[in-house]
Structures are given as C-alpha cells and as structure tokens.
Amino acid sequence: MEKVTIKDIAREAGVSITTVSRVLNKKEEGMSKETREKVLRVIEKVNYQPNQLARSLVTKRSKMLGLIVPNISNPFFPELCRGAEDEANKSNYSLIICNSDDQSEKEENYLRLLKEQQVDGILLSSKDQLSQTSKIQLQESKTPFIIFDRGEESNQHPGVFLDNEKGGYLAGQHLIQLGHTQIACLTGPTNINNSQKRLAGFQRALKEASIELPESFILTGDFQMDTAHRIAREFLPNNTVTAIFACNDLMACGIYQAAHEIGIQIPEQLSIIGFDDIPLITALIPKLTTIRQNTYEMGRKAIELLINEIEHKPSEGVIFEPTLVVRESTKKIN
Amino acid sequence: MEKVTIKDIAREAGVSITTVSRVLNKKEEGMSKETREKVLRVIEKVNYQPNQLARSLVTKRSKMLGLIVPNISNPFFPELCRGAEDEANKSNYSLIICNSDDQSEKEENYLRLLKEQQVDGILLSSKDQLSQTSKIQLQESKTPFIIFDRGEESNQHPGVFLDNEKGGYLAGQHLIQLGHTQIACLTGPTNINNSQKRLAGFQRALKEASIELPESFILTGDFQMDTAHRIAREFLPNNTVTAIFACNDLMACGIYQAAHEIGIQIPEQLSIIGFDDIPLITALIPKLTTIRQNTYEMGRKAIELLINEIEHKPSEGVIFEPTLVVRESTKKIN
DNA sequence: ATGAAAGCGCTAACAA
DNA sequence: TTGTTAGCGCTTTCAT
Numbered sequence: 001m002e003k004v005t006i007k008d009i010a011r012e013a014g015v016s017i018t019t020v021s022r023v024l025n026k027k028e029e030g031m032s033k034e035t036r037e038k039v040l041r042v043i044e045k046v047n048y049q050p051n052q053l054a055r056s057l058v059t060k061r062s063k064m065l066g067l068i069v070p071n072i073s074n075p076f077f078p079e080l081c082r083g084a085e086d087e088a089n090k091s092n093y094s095l096i097i098c099n100s101d102d103q104s105e106k107e108e109n110y111l112r113l114l115k116e117q118q119v120d121g122i123l124l125s126s127k128d129q130l131s132q133t134s135k136i137q138l139q140e141s142k143t144p145f146i147i148f149d150r151g152e153e154s155n156q157h158p159g160v161f162l163d164n165e166k167g168g169y170l171a172g173q174h175l176i177q178l179g180h181t182q183i184a185c186l187t188g189p190t191n192i193n194n195s196q197k198r199l200a201g202f203q204r205a206l207k208e209a210s211i212e213l214p215e216s217f218i219l220t221g222d223f224q225m226d227t228a229h230r231i232a233r234e235f236l237p238n239n240t241v242t243a244i245f246a247c248n249d250l251m252a253c254g255i256y257q258a259a260h261e262i263g264i265q266i267p268e269q270l271s272i273i274g275f276d277d278i279p280l281i282t283a284l285i286p287k288l289t290t291i292r293q294n295t296y297e298m299g300r301k302a303i304e305l306l307i308n309e310i311e312h313k314p315s316e317g318v319i320f321e322p323t324l325v326v327r328e329s330t331k332k333i334n
Numbered sequence: 335m336e337k338v339t340i341k342d343i344a345r346e347a348g349v350s351i352t353t354v355s356r357v358l359n360k361k362e363e364g365m366s367k368e369t370r371e372k373v374l375r376v377i378e379k380v381n382y383q384p385n386q387l388a389r390s391l392v393t394k395r396s397k398m399l400g401l402i403v404p405n406i407s408n409p410f411f412p413e414l415c416r417g418a419e420d421e422a423n424k425s426n427y428s429l430i431i432c433n434s435d436d437q438s439e440k441e442e443n444y445l446r447l448l449k450e451q452q453v454d455g456i457l458l459s460s461k462d463q464l465s466q467t468s469k470i471q472l473q474e475s476k477t478p479f480i481i482f483d484r485g486e487e488s489n490q491h492p493g494v495f496l497d498n499e500k501g502g503y504l505a506g507q508h509l510i511q512l513g514h515t516q517i518a519c520l521t522g523p524t525n526i527n528n529s530q531k532r533l534a535g536f537q538r539a540l541k542e543a544s545i546e547l548p549e550s551f552i553l554t555g556d557f558q559m560d561t562a563h564r565i566a567r568e569f570l571p572n573n574t575v576t577a578i579f580a581c582n583d584l585m586a587c588g589i590y591q592a593a594h595e596i597g598i599q600i601p602e603q604l605s606i607i608g609f610d611d612i613p614l615i616t617a618l619i620p621k622l623t624t625i626r627q628n629t630y631e632m633g634r635k636a637i638e639l640l641i642n643e644i645e646h647k648p649s650e651g652v653i654f655e656p657t658l659v660v661r662e663s664t665k666k667i668n
Numbered sequence: 669a670t671g672a673a674a675g676c677g678c679t680a681a682c683a684a
Numbered sequence: 685t686t687g688t689t690a691g692c693g694c695t696t697t698c699a700t
Contacts, residue, residue: 015670015671016670016671016672017671018670018671018672019669019670019671022670030669030670031669031670032669032670035669035670054676056676057675057676057677057678058675058676059676060676
C-alpha cells in the first residue's frame with residue numbers, strides 16, 4: 001500500500017492538485033462548494049494525511065519547535081515541558097523535546113540537529129553558560145531562539161528568567177525570621193548562573209541581618225540528589241547548623257535522606273528550605289518549605305515569546321518572581 | 335542573510351551539487367581527495383547545514399522517531415524517555431517526545447501529527463487501551479510502531495512489556511512473608527491493563543497463602559499522588575489493615591502523606607510497598623520498598639525494536655521481569 | 669472558480 | 685571522477 005499523495009486525491013476527485021491544496025489550506029474564497037466537498041470526501045475516504053515535510057520545504061515553515069532541557073530526570077523540567085508543549089500545540093506547533101543530560105556535547109549536537117530538522121525556533125534551557133560552540137551556532141543562524149532560566153541572563157537576547165537573587169533572599173529572610181543564625185547553604189554548580197544568584201540573594205539577606213555565613217558553610221553541590229546526600233552526610237555530623245538552604249528541591253531530598261540516616265530530626269533539630277517546588281515534595285515528611293517558581297507558566301510564556309519572535313511580533317523577555325511556600329520543614333528556633 | 339544551500343556550496347567550490355551531495359553523504363568511493371577537501375573547506379567556512387527536510391522528501395526517511403507518553407509528570411516516564419532517546423541517538427535518529435496528558439484526544443492528535451511529520455516510527459506508551467481511532471490510525475498507515483507497557487499486550491503486535499502479573503505477585507508474596515494478613519491494594523485505573531495485571535498477581539499470591547482480600551480492600555486509584563492521598567485519608571482511619579500495596583510509587587507517596595497526617599507510623603503500624611522504583615523515592619522516609627522495573631532499559635529496548643522494525647530486521651517483543659527491592663517501608667508484623 | 673507550471677533543497681539514476 | 689537531470693509532495697504565482 002503506497003502512501004497516498006495530493007496527486008492521488010486530485011485524480012480521484014477529478015480536479016487539479018492546486019484545488020486540493022486549496023481546500024487543504026482552507027484558501028477557499030471563491031471556490032465552489034461542490035468542488036470543495038467532493039475533495040473533502042475523497043480525503044476522508046482514503047484517510048489522506050498531507051506530507052508536512054513537503055509542505056515545509058516550500059513554505060519554509062516546519063511548524064516544529066525545539067526544546068532542549070539539561071536534565072529530564074529533575075521533575076522541574078517535565079513541568080517546564082508540559083507548559084511549553086501546551087502553548088506550542090495551541091498555536092499548532094509540535095515540540096521536539098531533547099534532553100542534553102548536562103553534557104555540552106549533547107547540547108551542541110541537538111542544536112545542530114534541530115537546525116537541520118528546520119525547526120522554526122528553539123527554546124534552550126542550557127546546562128549552564130552556553131558553550132562557545134553553542135553560542136556560535138545560535139548566533140550565526142537565523143533560527144529564532146529563547147533562553148530559558150539557565151544560561152546567560154543578558155539583555156543581549158530575550159528570554160524567560162526567574163529572579164533567582166530574590167528567591168535566595170526570600171529563603172534567607174525566612175530562616176532569619178525563624179531565629180536561625182547558624183545556617184548553611186548547599187549550592188548548585190558554581191558555573192551555573194542561577195545557582196550563583198540564589199546564593200547571592202541568600203547572602204544579602206544574611207548580611208542585612210548581620211549574620212555571618214562562613215565559607216565553610218557554603219557547600220557546593222550539583223543540583224543532584226545523590227551528591228547532596230553525600231555532602232550532607234559529611235557535613236551535618238561535623239558542624240552545628242540549625243538550618244540549611246538547598247538551592248533546589250532535589251538536593252533538599254538528599255539532605256532529608258542524610259538527616260534521617262544520621263538521626264537528625266527535621267525540623268526540630270534542623271530546618272530545611274528548598275527551591276523550585278517540584279510536585280513530588282509534598283510527599284516528603286515533613287513537607288518541604290521551599291521557594292516556588294511557576295514552572296509550567298514559565299514554559300508556556302517562553303514558547304509564547306518564541307512564537308512571537310518567529311512571527312516577528314514585538315516581545316521582550318520576562319522575569320518571573322519566586323514566592324515563599326512555607327510548609328513543615330522549617331521551624332522557629334527555641 | 336539567506337540560508338545557504340547545497341547550490342551555494344557547489345558554486346563556491348566550483349563543482350556540481352551532486353558532488354557536494356556525495357561528500358555530504360560520504361559516498362566518496364572513487365572521488366578525488368582534492369575535490370572532497372575543497373568541498374569540505376567551503377562547507378566548514380560557511381557553516382553549512384544540510385536541510386534534513388529536503389533530504390527526507392527524497393529519501394523517504396526522516397530520521398525522526400515519535401514517542402508518546404501518557405504523563406510526563408510521573409517520573410517513571412522521564413526515565414523511559416532517557417533510555418529511548420539515548421538509543422535513538424545512537425542510531426542517528428532524533429526523538430519527538432509527546433505528552434498525551436492522559437487524554438485520548440491528545441494521543442490521537444499526536445499520532446496524526448507524527449505521521450504528517452513523516453516520522454520513521456512511533457513508540458506508543460498509550461494512556462490505556464488504544465482508542466478505536468488510534469487503533470485505526472496505527473493500523474491503516476504503514477508507519478512502524480511499537481507498543482510500550484500499557485495498551486494492548488497482545489501477540490498482534492511486537493512491543494515491550496513488563497510482567498506486571500509477576501510484579502503484583504512479588505509484592506503480595508513479600509507482604510505475606512512478613513506475616514501480614516490484613517492487606518489492602520490501591521490499584522490504577524481499572525481500564526488500564528497493567529494495573530489489572532498487578533492486582534491479579536497480587537490476588538494470586540494472597541490466594542496461594544489462603545489470605546482473603548475483601549472487595550472493600552481493593553481501592554481504585556488513578557496512578558496519581560493526589561488521588562491516592564485522598565483515598566488513603568478516607569480508608570485508613572476506618573479500616574484495620576497492616577499493609578498496603580500501591581500499584582505505583584506515585585500513589586505510595588500519596589499514602590505516605592495520608593499516613594503522616596493521620597498519625598500512622600510507617601512501617602511500624604503500616605507496611606507499604608510500591609511499584610516502579612522511580613528515582614525520587616529513596617528520599618522518602620522511610621525508604622519505600624517497591625517492585626522495580628528497569629525503565630531506562632525498557633525504553634532503550636523499545637527503540638531498538640522500533641528501529642529493527644523500520645529497517646525490516648527481524649525482531650520480537652520483549653517481556654521484562656520486575657524485581658523486588660526491599661527497603662524500609664515494610665516490616666515483619668509482631 | 670480552477671488549472672499549469674515553476675520551484676523549495678536535496679538525492680539518485682544515468683551519462684559522460 | 686564528475687555532472688546532468690528527473691523527481692520527492694507540496695505551495696504559489698500567473699493564466700484562463
């Protein structure tokens with residue numbers, strides 16, 4: 001059974017392929033109702049599906065968008081994907097979701113691939129700073145793109161960002177209000193912009209309250225649960241802190257594990273605050289207090305911007321505001 | 335800046351487009367080294383990227399694969415995606431990941447879309463039984479496809495499945511060995527095949543041990559955490575069970591929440607066993623005992639099968655074996 | 669209201 | 685070893 005093409009439809013309906021194309025694209029002003037319905041009937045009958053590739057080749061629009069995320073296993077990103085996908089579909093685009101697995105090489109590879117696939121635009125949630133190669137890839141081509149969250153938060157290019165500094169500040173403020181003074185911070189990788197910002201905001205809050213944050217209380221993680229677990233196992237027994245700020249929820253989970261193993265009670269002996277508000281943390285006991293970002297909405301907005309860009313509508317970057325969600329893992333110190 | 339095409343390369347290098355095409359496709363037997371290098375230099379210089387769409391149009395191979403998952407927010411599926419993606423990339427395919435959000439309509443839509451996009455094959459992890467429309471879509475077209483996990487586990491079509499019955503059996507067996515006799519089971523949606531199978535295996539284990547499983551102890555969930563939470567809140571205070579089998583880990587999380595709120599100690603007062611072994615559950619306290627499936631590997635294998643199918647290599651469906659992972663949430667009854 | 673024909677960027681016979 | 689040419693399935697002028 002051969003693939004049925006526009007030609008087959010035309011022959012079957014006894015019209016030209018132009019006519020078929022017209023009804024396919026709903027350019028039917030001044031077209032006899034009969035012809036249209038005849039064509040539609042044939043299309044229906046043989047379950048014809050137009051070849052989007054051929055279409056794209058002439059229109060130069062593939063109706064495909066690319067989304068590169070650094071780590072699909074972090075539940076933060078599926079949320080992002082959902083938002084992005086829904087918005088893309090709304091405008092009749094499909095989304096190619098690519099997972100770079102925190103590897104620059106994969107990221108560059110996908111960037112190339114998406115271009116070759118002629119996507120109309122790319123939403124890039126980079127693993128960190130864009131690599132040189134990626135930057136060139138992006139700049140040289142005329143493929144519209146939007147930077148999401150990580151990567152360079154510059155005015156050079158529109159993007160969707162979170163006010164990470166504020167998020168860190170909120171976290172610090174919250175712990176201070178609860179009376180904590182011995183506080184540690186478990187950061188993400190040092191080369192990741194948003195991780196730096198979260199720490200900076202956190203430090204600002206402590207400074208304003210004249211609370212010292214010794215170097216040794218700044219722990220460098222990598223946004224992963226396992227590493228956080230390992231670091232906490234090492235840190236907690238040897239240091240007296242009453243609170244800890246994990247720069248993402250996944251790492252907070254790792255700290256929970258460690259605390260449990262060591263026999264430290266949360267929040268009685270240790271307050272923990274996370275960052276992201278991923279869906280699963282409501283299952284943690286006690287429930288994790290965290291800095292929430294509206295991930296779904298950010299994904300949605302990013303695609304909205306991207307499509308604007310593609311259609312040459314004016315649009316500019318957005319910075320989202322994080323909010324504090326108080327649950328059970330933080331507690332007033334006695 | 336116009337897109338640079340094969341013509342531009344040909345002109346610049348002073349050769350024909352065929353020659354350029356040849357070096358692009360590495361069909362260079364009997365081709366002068368100089369010519370090739372000359373072409374390569376030009377390609378390099380202008381950072382030329384071939385148009386995969388145009389390519390696909392003539393070769394009838396898009397080098398794209400589609401993957402439809404029912405719920406990207408369930409961490410089970412990102413794992414699946416990772417395995418699928420890695421295997422696809424290995425053979426130089428890209429993956430379009432689509433999230434049907436448990437809606438048949440979206441699923442059908444994506445099926446149509448992927449076809450229009452001329453993907454070479456589809457990996458379908460259906461929301462449940464395939465809808466009539468989907469079935470027709472799939473059967474009518476010649477696009478190769480593989481069924482994953484859910485959907486119809488039939489010999490009609492190759493697919494990758496888990497022995498869900500055995501998984502349920504293992505769960506039952508484990509609880510029985512710990513001395514439990516008052517056991518409840520929180521299932522997935524009744525129309526989902528794997529959910530039914532898990533329950534069936536569970537029932538078989540109980541039956542073999544002559545333990546009764548009253549109707550009222552079979553709770554119908556929907557694989558979501560929130561619903562499980564609600565159901566458990568209602569069930570636990572009004573029934574005396576010492577153990578509960580949740581047909582996936584997400585629901586086990588919901589039960590944790592409920593137990594915590596009600597003041598039931600896990601595992602002292604209630605043993606819980608889950609299903610899937612999603613990465614995050616090691617952060618639960620106590621750690622969740624569960625039935626593990628090797629999700630990443632299953633995703634990998636599914637794509638391997640799909641590619642075999644595409645390339646007309648013989649291959650047949652695979653059934654994976656689940657394993658019991660004992661952690662801390664199940665305990666011998668006193 | 670409809671059709672003929674050109675061409676999107678590329679590959680693949682077939683020629684030379 | 686290289687080039688000429690005919691499409692792939694479709695949209696889009698330009699005619700009629």
